[in-house]
Structures are given as C-alpha cells and as structure tokens.
Amino acid sequence: MDPLDQAITDIIITPLSEFQHKTSILDTAHNSAVQQFSKTVGALFTPPAQFSGPAADAVSSLLSDYLQTETHLTGHGPSPLLTEANDNCQFVIKRLQYSIDTHTLWPSMSSHGTQAAMIGGGILDSTIDWAALETLLAEIAAGTLGLAAGGAIVLAGMAAMIEQRKMEELQDVVSVLIALTLAIPRISADAALPHTPSTVDYFAKTPKPIGQVPSDAELPHDPTLTPGQKADANELEREFGNTIDVSLIEYILGIIGKNVPRKIAQAMVRCLYLNGFLDAYITTDSGRSISTWGPFGHLQPSDLEGAWKDLRDVNSHADHLQEVDNALNGLKNRITYLNRMISEATMQGNADKVRIYTILRDAFQKTINTVYNLIDSPFSPTQWDSKGKLPTIEEILTNSTCANASPESYPPPKTGN
C-alpha cells in the first residue's frame, strides 16, 4: 500500500471508525438515560407523590425547561447532531477507503457546477480560486465534461495537484472531527442551560473603532458546508434533473443546514423545489428568462462586509460597494417583474402562482432592507449577530410552510432497486 494511504488508514480511518462506533453507543445510552430521567422525575409530581409548594414549582419549571430542550435536540431518537456527525464519519471513511482501494485520483468534493460558482465569485473580488480553475482544466483534460476528449493535455504539476487533493481530503476529515467535538458539548451545554441573550449582553456590545477593523475579509464568501452537505447538494442537483444550479442548493443548505439535521434540510430543499420556488424564472422585457436567484451570488457575507468597509474607507477600493449595489438593483428589478407577474397570475386566477411570486417578492424586499441595515450598522461585520446571513431563505421557508417539511412528507425519490 502507498505509504500515504497506509498512514491515512492507520491515523484516520481506523480511529474514526472506532470513534463513530462508540459515539453511536453513547448517543443511544444518552437518549435512554434522558427518557428514564423524565419518567423518574415526572413521578415526583404526579399523585400519590406529595412534592408540592413554591420550591416544587420552581424545580418543576427548571426540569421542564431542561426536558423541553432535550426533546428539541434528541426527542426523536438519537441526537440529530450526532447522527449527522456519524453520517459525516461514514461518508469520509467510505470515500477515503474507495480512493485507496481503487487507486484513482481522489474524487473532487464538489461538482463542476460548484467549482464554476467558486471560481466566479465576481471580478471585483480580490482572489481567484486557483484550485477550482485547475480542477476545471483537469476535467476538460480528462474529458469528463462531456466534451470531445481529443487533445488531452498533460497537466503540468499533476503530481502536486494530487498531493493538494489529499491535503484537502485530510482537511475535510479534520473538519469532521472538529464538528464532532463541537457537537457533543453543544448538546450537553444547551440541555443544561437554555440560553437567551440577556440585556447585559446587548449593552456590553459596543461598536469596534474603525481603526481596529482589519481591511481583509473576515466573513466567508462561500457557504461553509460539511462534506455530507456537499454530497447532499450534488444528490439534490441530480434529483432535480440538473435544472437547478448546485451553487443555489449549496447556498440554501449553507443557511438552513446549520440549524437542522441533514435529512430535514434535504426535505426542505425538496419542498422548495417541488413548490416552484427554486426554478421560478422571470421573463424580462426583452423576452429573456433570467434566474430569480441570480443576484444572491454577490450578496454573500464577505460581499456585505466589503461594502460596509468600502463605505467607511477601511478598504482602499470601493469595488464591493458597486458589486453589492448591482446585486441590490438586480433584486429591485426582480421585484418589479414579480409585481407584474403577480398581477398577471391574479388575472388568470392562478392562486398558486400568486402565492409563490408574493412570497418571493416579500422575501426579496426584506433582503434588500436587511442589506441596507447591515451596511448602515455602526457595528463592524464580525459583530453582526447574523454574521451577514440574509433572511431570504428562512422567510420563504416560513411563509411557504416548507419550514415544516419532513423526510416523510418529502422523501427522496425511489431508486427502483
């Protein structure tokens, strides 16, 4: 076996498998213990037990809070966070194993569409995603883009690229481990102490002096997805017949995936698609169809951060401001067209379309207001509570009832096997 593959097997795959196995047992044990605890303490407050009075009420209230949080986090069987962590472990293990077994070039984490989105962050951004551009060229050379395979190019530095891929894979594994280490304390901490922001927190927050705000971007440009979420995005893209840009699916998963388990997030995206929110196209005056979601590529947290800094001269150039302004104008244009589409659908008596277009329009308007509020905020971008996350998706989910989508109501299509 290749020494690097051997090292990956010994240092990562084997311990990760062991860790996954033990975590699963631990999770089941935790779930049973909570259920047992609920029954035991519940008995204290039900006849014939005589535990009553103000102290009993206070204890009852605290226990109720605790159990509610537990139910929220682990009430439907094993903890969703740990289930996701387990899924991630399994995904990484299988992929690493496959790569070692087949001795193939390590598969890319993201589809070609994602890479294109990664490259195309915008002309005004300061960096180029060299790795993504290189991958595109490699795919062309390998003929995997469905183009003529003739004239295959021998890529200079191919060996270096393979090494880089392996390093990226290792980084993925490390992020999974970090996710695991974060997931466990989060469950216990949340369960033990349901937290709501206090007034002390609010008044303790003061705007950072401009001189202390670094000019480099601190907020992310692309959604930070786990390997599992990236795989989900690619799977959903295939499921939707490649009609929806994977970067849009990743954008949505990047927003909702932080708060809900993967399977529920997938169901929500499926619900949005099946209800016509993702493939809503707008026909312009020139008769061309444009994607409803186009401007969002330039409203990423790092773009908003750049615009905030441009307005305050933290950056030497004001390019982000122009980019965000263009995106906002794009959204405003879409609102104009959506208003027209709402009128037309109303005239046709098409209530479904009226509902979809109205939800989109209202969410876009709220997005525009949020962007302006963030850019006007006296607080610097890293102090923003939302960290530059826009409310669009959550608005649409809530108003469309897709926020309640479950894997049972929106299951993945049957494969026929």
Place this chain on the structure above:
Amino acid sequence: MPQTTYRQQVILSRALQELQQGKIPEASLESTLFAFGKAGYLPARSAIEQCLNHPSVEVRSTALKVLTHAFHLNEYGETARHFLLDDPDEEIRAAGAQALADLYSQSRDQQTLTLLARVVANVHEVTSVRKAAYMAMHAIIGSDPRELFRLSRRLVDMEKDIDWEMVNTYL
C-alpha cells in the same frame, strides 16, 4: 496587474488555450473570464473580445466588464456605446452604461455624458437601463463610489428622484 506566481501563469495560459479551442463549457465561461480579469491577464484579451459576440447575455456582459473595468481598455468605448444603444437585451444595455462609467470615470467627457443623458431622458427605455445611465453620468462627472451607492439607494422613482437639471445640462 496583480502578482501571479509562475504556477498561476501556467494555469491561466492553459485556461486561455482551452478557451481558444472552444473547450470551456458555457456554464464555466463567465467564471473563466472573471478569473482572467481578476488576474489582469492581458494575453487573454483577444479571446475575451471574441466573447463579446457570444449568444449568452451573461458571457457578453462579463466580457465587456473584464475589458473595461478590469483591463481598462479605452478601445472598447465604442463597443460599450453599441451595447448601450443597440442591444435588444436590457441587461446588456445596462452593462454598456456601466462600461462607459468604468472607462470615463471622473473624466467629465462631454460626448459620453450627452449620450447617457439621452438614455436617461428616454421614457421608452426600461427603468434599469435609464438608472444605469444616470449612475454612469454621476461616475463620469466625478462622484465618489460611496456617493454613488447612496445615490443609487435613494433612486426609487425615476421621474422624481433624478436631478433633471443636471441631466438637461448635457442634452
């Protein structure tokens, strides 16, 4: 030109070769042009110029953006005017106005201001293009990008919010 390493130059050179051979899929064309623009990779100029005739609106407008904003090549002023006045697609016409702003920013070029003022005053033109032309006028007159952003934000009603006195000066 932004500094690129030898390795990055190799990547750009390969990407250019693929572009010239028509091997870059349409979905990646825009992002590849962006990459040339960000890197300030002038050897790609001719290939980017070819993209000005591409059937995709996004590719055409990106090509113009790279040539005018990133490369700042004044030779494409005529193309920008042509885009602004003659293209059937409103996005391309707006891109034409923005390209003129990129090329003639703070120059107070009278000829371009007159052209843009006519577009602003044209009630048969769609709002997004008139607005882009108005913003371009301000950029050419010399407004700071921060002022432009504030101006754009306030610009809701074309008839009420526009400084017609300024526009009429150039008609």
